[in-house]
Amino acid sequence: MATSSFLHPSLGFLVLAVILPFLPGRQWKWLLLIPPVIALWSVFTMTPGVHAVLPYLGEQVILGRVDRLSLIFAQVFAVMSLIGMTYALNVPDKGSHIAASLYVAGSFGSVFAGDYLSLFVFWELMSIGSTFLIFLNRSRESTLAGFRYFLFHTVGGLFLLGGLLLRHQATGSFAFDHIPADGAALYDWLILIGFCVNAAVVPLHAWLPDAYPRATVAGAVFMCAFTTKTAVYVLARGFAGWEILAVAGAVMAVYGVGHAIIANSARRILAYDIISQVGYMAVGIGVGTAMTLDGAAAHAYAHILYKSLLFMSIGCLIQGLGTDRLEKLGGLASRLPWITLFFTVGSLSISGMPLFNGFVTKTMTIAGTAAAHHTAIALALEVATVGTFIAVGIRLPYFVFWRRRPADAGPEPVWKPLPWNMYAGMALAAVLCIAQGVHPDMLYHFLPYAVDVPYEPWAAWNVLQALLLLGFAGLATYLLRGLLVTHPGVNLDFDYFYRLIGKALLFVICRPIAWIDGLWSEVYRVIGLNALKVLGWVSAWFDRSVIDCMVDGSAITVSDVGRLGAKLQSGNLQNYLAMTGVLFLLIFGLVWYLG
Amino acid sequence: MNLHPALIIPELFQFLLILALFLQSMGDGAKGPRPGRWVPLFAALGIVAAVAGFPARGLLFHDVYQVDALSQFFKLAIAIGFFVTVSNASRQPTLPENKRSDYFLFLALSAEGLMLLSSSTELFTLYLALELSSYSLYTVISLRARDKGAAEAGIKYILFGAVATALALYGLSYVLAGQHTTYIAELTGKSWTWANSPQAVIGLALFLGGMFYKLALFPFHFWCPDVYQGTSNETATFAATLPKLGAVVVLVRLSAFLTPGLEITTLLAWLGAISMTLGNLSALAQKDVKRILGFSSVAHAGYVMVGLVSGTAEGMAAAAFYALAYVAMNLLAFWVVSRVASDGRNLKLDDLNGLYKRAPVLAFALAVGAFALVGLPPSVGFIGKLFLITSAWNHGYNWLVITLAVNSAFAIYYYLSLVRHAYTEETVAAGSAEPDTSAFSLVGAGILSAVVLILGLLPSPVFDLAIAAGQGVIR
Amino acid sequence: MSSLGALFDRLGKQHRLWRNLFFAALVLLLGLNLMIRPEEAHFGWDAYPGAFAAFGLVVGFVLLLILEKIVRPLIARKEDFYGDI
Known part of the structure; x- marks a missing residue:
């Protein structure tokens, strides 16, 4: 194809956000599905290259940098936007849809931004959109959480802004490209900090478990996918190969599961687990080989799918039962079999069970890390795998779905039936999780970097290793099952x-x-x-x-003079003709005489 | 002869329109489509014809008829103005039914005359075209439902016009005797100082008198307020706007040899200054809206002079642009007047009271027109005056430019009193007809207001055309 | 309750069955580990059969013990500790 084509996927979402307030009635909800479809079409038809370069104040603003790295992230964002919008179809509040659209538009913009200026604009757009997704939960708790979230993200954005401005002063350009690890200046560190806030790197991570459990049901589904993965993308773009990221990622992985194992509300467990999984991606980026970078991208892809699936299923519980507190739940498998099924698909994916997509991505990252001789870090990731399985694969489903509901949890809450679209969203995500797990090439096809020795997820040892690890972690949990009790309350972070x-x-x-x-x-x-x-x-x-x-006086004088002048207009034609002749000759004569 | 039809497409189209109207007027008016329906449509096609004929360049009829940038610019302006005026006149309440096709016939003839005037580069041709446009207009001035005032206006217009054109012809004879040619191109090379050719100078001054009469410049302006007041609103719309275009294009051509410092040029400057001042001061005392607009015509004729005396291409362009701007603003003002006086009566200032409630869109359009005529940004009146001032400054007539500025201040009072009556006065005279607030009226007002504002915000495309036209005249 | 729900209900009650299946699977996996081993050992010790099994078991123990017994008592607070709710 000789012609290059590029339609920015944000456009559909921005248009939707602008026109939604003006649409009457209730059929506008079907419009919500159009921008994701357009985004999908756009992502699959756009040609690699640099598009949409706009001159602005003497600088080049690049809105369309399309290469394999940005394409894979854009692709999963487009898929996720479809899943999210499907899930959110029933929400009557236009504000949440506008916030979600702006948020998604910001993500797409950040992924395709080729320069720091446009990146910053879209970064802040994401921050605003996601803040409103928390505010719109409309409780005191959520409002305060949203405020803290916004403050923290603004500070992170300021680090980014400071870094990019200093960078421009030093290098003269806003171009957003890879920054080599050695010879990094202060401004590069500032930019890194800004990115790390969004990526929830420990110790800048606490906003995530603070805010995500307090967002709206549909809002949390969007948020779990976009903020952190956009941060992963920009880290992969700019800071691939930075050792410190690998170390930070290892810390995140273990820290996240540590909190997840002892947390007491379902969404908080999932939120801490996000930190852990992003840790894997950070490790992949920090190690910087082709395989680990591919692993990070693949893990991001899979993570979006299964994390949103998990958040969707817990969101269903919140919407239907009113709570996600572990001490109040139990025995839901028989009451809510489909939600249980979808949740199980998600939790097995996140644990890295073969046949699901988490397995083909997590193991690739760990293998790549070990192959690059970062043994300690790889070990930490294996520890985190165990922890994830315990937290989300065993503990969470046990408390929510499989155990009998404790008698002291109060009366059984009445189930509010859920609309079809929430199930449709979950089904879509679940199908993709399984499809990628069974046929990993579906995902591997889009990986950005070519590897000499491609990773074989279905090699016998890889499967066996995963099963061994998970199986014996399960054994450990079984043996210590007495320790699995719920403790209502929060854990300090x-x-x-x-x-x-x-x-x-x-x-x-x-x-x-x-x-x-x-x-x-x-x-x-x-x-x-x-x-x-x-x-x-x-x-x-x-x-x-x-x-x-003075003014009145002069005005009255002029007006009186005018009245005199108007008297010249006598109404008689003979007067007119006479005056014409006389005056003309008079003036002509004067001009000739005096000139 | 070298007649190429491709060069005169706008005139030919107008001629076809005249033929069609002539045929219709020969009947009794009961059969056939009403002229008020189809003439605006054809006038719109006439605009298309003028646009199509825009790039034509050439000389016809042994060089008396020149098709160049200037003439085509003005023909386009005349075509657009004609379209607006016949649309306006399609709803004339004071016109007898059986005279409608005649009415439009004469308006079309007058417009044709003006188009011919734009291209005339020889004094006799100019004179003939002038007469064609003037006579056609004489006939329709008095068509106003047996109104005595209209008849008086018609007599004044005819007789004053006859004297003025007689003087013009006399002057033409002196020019011919003095310079031995009547081609403007050849006249440009001759000497026009009083010392060298006094006869020609007198002749030119008298000839210009005929143009000044059309333009309503002092001292040939006395007919203007009376005629505007006497004739019907829709006819006044035509008479107040299109003839000015014809006069300005002739003056632009003639000012090719009016260099600053010549007595003729100084004469023009003085007439312009007195015209502005007298027009504005007299308008201050008026109560009839059309008389106000009539005196404002006199004042604006003075403003146009400012551009002509500078002797530069920019000055010509500014004068041409200002003529166009003036026509646009005046069309807007007269459109509103015609619509507010839906029974065809003369509007007094008090008839505008409370217009913002009765017809808010028309009140707004009136405000736009008034502000434009004052010369406030962002309207085209401001831009036009700006171009005039910048083109004339430091070319020897700075006192004239200052007079223009002072006069603009005078003018604010009476233009804004239109707006004041429309927006702040509440007492509405009982028993008067309601303003026409149909879609036709509002859409027309809206489009004309938009034109006035858009030309004011983005004058460059049109002004560049005017500059090109001006540069074609001054080598 | 729906048919799938009834199925889950029945399956959820079969504790003994699941436990036995689980142990059987673990034994099977250990057996397979004797035969299938990594070509290149990433950590050195993972070449030995049963290494990953032990790793999973030990890490699981350590995590659960440390977190539930040591960490949680240190950092657990009431729900409304910060006064936000």
Whole structure:
């Protein structure tokens, strides 16, 4: 194909966000499916290259950098947007759809941005869209959580902004490309920090388990997919091969599952598990070989699918039963078999069970890491695999679905039947999880980097190793099953420190400023206001007595002269003709005589 | 003879229209489609014809008829103006039914005359075209339902016009005697100072008098307010706008040899200055809306002079552009007047009271037109005046430019009193007819307001055409 | 309840069956590990049969014990610890 084609997938979502407020009635919900379909079509038909380069203030703004790396992320985002919109079809609140559309548009924009300027704009758009997805849950808890989320992400965005501006000052360009690890300057670290906030790298991660459990049902489904994976993309683009990322990723992987095993609400467990899985991706990026980068991209793809599936199923429970607290749930397998089934597909995927997509991606990342001789890190990832299986593969489904509901959990909540679209969304995700697991080539086909020795997920040892690991982790859990009890309450995390810092800043900065402001207001009231009054009185007097007199006087004079002039127009034709002749000759004569 | 039909497409189309109207007028008017229906449509096609004929260039009829950028620019403007005026006149309440096709016939003839005037590059041809357009207009001025005032307006217009054109012919004879040619191209090379050719100078001054009469420049303006007031609103729309275009195009051609410093040029400058001042001052005292617009015509004729006396291509372009702008603004003002006076009466200022409630769209259009005529941004009036000022400054007539600025200040009062009556006065005279607020009226008002505003915001395309036209005249 | 729900209900009650199946699977996997081994050992010790099994078991134990017994008591707080709810 000689012609290059590029239709930015954000466009459909932006248009939807703009027109949605003006649409009447209730049939607009079908329009929600159009932007994802357009995005899918666009992703599958766009040609690699650099498109949509716009000049702006002397710089090049690149809106369409299409290569295999951005394409695979865009593809999974497009698929996810379809799943998410299907799941959210029944939500009557237009605001959530607008927020979700802006959020998705920001993600697509970030993926295709070829320069830091447009990246920043879309980054902030994502931040705003996702904040509203939390606010729109409309409870005090959610509002406060959304506020903290927004503050934290704004700070992260400021790191990014500072970094990119300093980078421009030093290098003269806003181009967003790979930054080599050695010779990195301060601004590169600032940009890295900005990206790491969105990627929920420990210790900048606490916003995730704080905010995600408090978002709306459909909102959390969107959020689990886009923010962190966009961060993974930008890290893969800019910071591939940075050792520190590999170490950070290993820490994230273990830390995440640690919290997930002891957390007490279903969405919080899943949120901590996001941190863990993103840790795998960070390791893949940090190690930087072709296989690990492919592994990171593949893991991102699979993660979006199974994580959204998990969030969707728990979201169904919240919508239908009103809670996701472990101590209040139990015995739902027989009441809600389909949700149980979908959840099981998700939890087996996330654990890395063969036949599901998590297996073909997680093991690739670990194998690549070990092959690159980062043995300790690979080991940490194996530990995390065990932990994930225990947390999400065994503990969570046990408490929610399979155990008998404890008697002290209160009366059995009434089930509110759910609309068909929520099941359709889950089914779509589940089918894709299984399809990619059974036929991994479906995913591997799109991996960005070519590997000398391609990874064989179905090699006998790989399958056996996974089964061994998971099976004996299960044995350990079985043997220690007495330890599996629910403890209502929260577990402290780094947000303790964030709040501490926030309070300290308030105290140190705001109190003195408030004192100065109070002082200044007094000064203004006593001195300034009175002076203003005097000035006003003087100006009014001057205006009335002097200016108005002059202006009115001159206007009246002109008007009177005009009246005189109009008298020339006598109405008599003979007067007109006479005056014409006389005046013309007079003026002609004067001009000739004086000129 | 070298007649090439391809060069005169707009005129030929107009001629076809005239033929069709002539045939229709020979009947008694009861059969056939009503002229008010089909003439605007054909006038719209006439615009297309003018656009098609826009790139034509050439000389016809032994060089008396020149088709160049200037003439085609003005023919297009005349075609558009004709379309708006006949649309306006399609709903004329004071016209007897059996005279409708005659009415449109004469309007079309007048427009044809003006088109011929645009291309005339020889004084006799110019004179003939002038007479064609003037006579056609004389006939329709008094068509106003047996109104005595209209008859008086018609007599004044005819007799004043007759004297003016007689003087013009006399002057033409002096020019012919003095310079031995009547071709403008050849006249450009001659000397026009009083010392060298006094006879020709007098002749030219008298000839210009005929143009000034059409343009309503002092002291040939006395007919203007009376005629506008006497004739019907729709006829006044035509008479107030299109003849100005014809006069300006002739003056632009003639000012090719009016270099600054010549007595003739100084004469023009003085007439312009007095015209502006007298027109604005007299308008301050008026109560009849059409008289106000009539005096404003006199004032604007003075403004146009500012561009002509500079003697540069930019000055010509500014004068041509201002003529176009003036026609647009005036069409808008007269459209509103015609629609508000749906029974065809003369509007007094008090008849505009409360218009913002009775017909908000028309009130807004009136406000746009008034602000444009004052010369406030972002309307085309402001841009036109800006072009005039910048083209004329430092070419020897700075005092004239200052007079223009001062006069604009005077004019604010009476233009804004139109707006004041429409928006802030509440008492509505009982028993008067309601303004026409049909879709036709509102759409027309809307489109004309949009044109006034858009030309003010984006004047470059049109002004570039005017510059090209001006540069074609001044080598 | 639907047919799938009834199925899950029945299956969920078969604790003994599942336990036995589970142990049988573990034994089978261990047996397979004797025959199928990695070509290149990533960690050195994973070439030995039963290595990953032991790893999974030990890590599982350690995680559960440390987290539930040590970590949780340290960091567990009431639901409304920060006063947000």
